[in-house]
Amino acid sequence: MSTIILGIESSCDDTSAAVIRDGYLLSNVIAGQAVHEAYGGVVPELASRAHQQNIVPVVHEALKRAGVRKEELSAVAFTRGPGLMGSLLVGVSFAKGFARSLNIPLVDVNHLSAHVLAHFIKEKDEPHTAPEFPFLCLLVSGGNSQIILVNSYNDMEILGQTIDDAAGEAIDKCSKVMGLGYPGGPIIDRLARQGNPKAFTFNKPHIPGLDYSFSGLKTSFLYSLRDWLKEDPDFIQNHLNDLAASLESTVVEILMDKLRKAAKEYKIRQVAVAGGVSANNGLRQAFREHADKYGWEIFIPKFGYTTDNAAMIAMTGYFKYQDGDFCLIDLPAYSRVTL
Ligand code: KG4
Numbered sequence: 001m002s003t004i005i006l007g008i009e010s011s012c013d014d015t016s017a018a019v020i021r022d023g024y025l026l027s028n029v030i031a032g033q034a035v036h037e038a039y040g041g042v043v044p045e046l047a048s049r050a051h052q053q054n055i056v057p058v059v060h061e062a063l064k065r066a067g068v069r070k071e072e073l074s075a076v077a078f079t080r081g082p083g084l085m086g087s088l089l090v091g092v093s094f095a096k097g098f099a100r101s102l103n104i105p106l107v108d109v110n111h112l113s114a115h116v117l118a119h120f121i122k123e124k125d126e127p128h129t130a131p132e133f134p135f136l137c138l139l140v141s142g143g144n145s146q147i148i149l150v151n152s153y154n155d156m157e158i159l160g161q162t163i164d165d166a167a168g169e170a171i172d173k174c175s176k177v178m179g180l181g182y183p184g185g186p187i188i189d190r191l192a193r194q195g196n197p198k199a200f201t202f203n204k205p206h207i208p209g210l211d212y213s214f215s216g217l218k219t220s221f222l223y224s225l226r227d228w229l230k231e232d233p234d235f236i237q238n239h240l241n242d243l244a245a246s247l248e249s250t251v252v253e254i255l256m257d258k259l260r261k262a263a264k265e266y267k268i269r270q271v272a273v274a275g276g277v278s279a280n281n282g283l284r285q286a287f288r289e290h291a292d293k294y295g296w297e298i299f300i301p302k303f304g305y306t307t308d309n310a311a312m313i314a315m316t317g318y319f320k321y322q323d324g325d326f327c328l329i330d331l332p333a334y335s336r337v338t339l
Contacts (some may be wrong), residue, residue: 003074005321006098006229007314008059011083011111011208013042014141015054017308018293020318021064023199024122024311026066028304028311029058037317040161040182041172046084055094062310075326077317080108081334082143088333089223105326107317109310112339115139115274116148117319118305118312131270131299138259140283141275142168142183145212147262148339150272153319156339159262166253168277170214173222173249178236188244190213195245197282202250208267210258217250248282256286272299279306 002021007270009016019168030052060209063070078095081088099106111336115309116137136159137148144164145307165173168185175184185316203220222309228235236243248278263271305312320326 005314005317006073006076007310008078008095009092009310009313010051011079011089013047014308015058017049018310018314020314025311027062031058033278046087051090063331066158070194075105075321077107077109079111081337083334092333107320108327109313109316114316116129116313117316119299121311121315135270136268139275140167157167162212164215164281165201170218173218181315191241191244192248194199195241197245199242252282252286269296271296276307
């Protein structure tokens with residue numbers, strides 16, 4: 001008999017539902033929330049209200065596209081955390097009510113491990129190579145910058161992480177300083193393609209071990225810009241592409257320096273990247289260059305699996321379901337939780 005998992009994701013500002021049958025993705029529906037654009041960042045209260053409006057139609061659409069009746073579901077998997085509490089509560093409450101009404105198991109999923117396990121999502125008629133355990137995963141998003149040693153589906157160890165800002169957060173903040181839109185990551189990425197990455201130099205951190213720091217880069221960017229603007233009030237407009245390219249390349253260098261160190265220390269050559277910032281073209285290129293230079297076997301997710309999505313929640317739920325790792329109906333959401 002088939003195992004069919006409905007995954008539900010609502011940790012931040014994307015409402016998403018996906019259906020996976022026996023490890024193969026059948027549907028993955030994502031409703032974004034344009035309402036935050038006007039505020040230059042996610043407004044938690046507006047996010048939870050939008051999730052409430054979206055959750056039923058999104059789940060309905062995911063089941064429809066999958067061609068699956070709700071009575072056929074084996075379990076409901078949901079993001080328990082980390083994330084915004086008001087947002088999480090919508091998905092968690094819906095998942096609990098839905099699973100209870102169908103009398104099927106509930107599976108709680110850690111959003112961070114789901115980003116890592118997105119590399120195991122299989123799609124019919126598409127070639128797929130998943131990493132073999134153990135492998136390293138660089139998880140980079142708006143809230144996290146971590147190097148993870150992935151020993152198995154349910155055994156992950158954080159080798160290093162940011163001690164202050166996340167990489168995506170730093171990019172978004174620098175982009176905001178230049179008066180660009182939100183989120184800044186995709187805009188910086190687009191501008192950087194036309195710029196010179198060596199045009200400007202910004203401070204890189206000196207942090208021991210495998211940890212990261214991005215707050216110094218943010219300050220260095222801000223102070224440099226302030227000085228340049230004194231000389232030329234149109235400095236940003238005149239150098240936009242070069243600023244974006246130099247900022248992006250500094251972030252990528254910081255990320256890759258520690259990842260290289262981790263790969264050497266742990267003697268691992270299978271290296272994956274995950275999270276929103278893994279959509280970045282400069283970072284993807286750096287991975288390909290490392291593959292050529294250091295013989296790494298690299299795993300770069302499809303663009304659709306870089307940002308928040310329920311396909312990765314359903315995939316993680318599928319692994320946990322196979323282990324009989326279910327949760328109780330009274331399990332609370334967690335806004336802050338590590339791997
Ligand atoms: O994983 P994610 O969707 O969720 C949160 O962490 O909330 O990551 C969002 C982050 C944002 O900081 C966004 O600017 C960044 O990922 N991002 C990018 C790109 N696309 C999204 N950063 C650089 N280049 C991109 N193409």
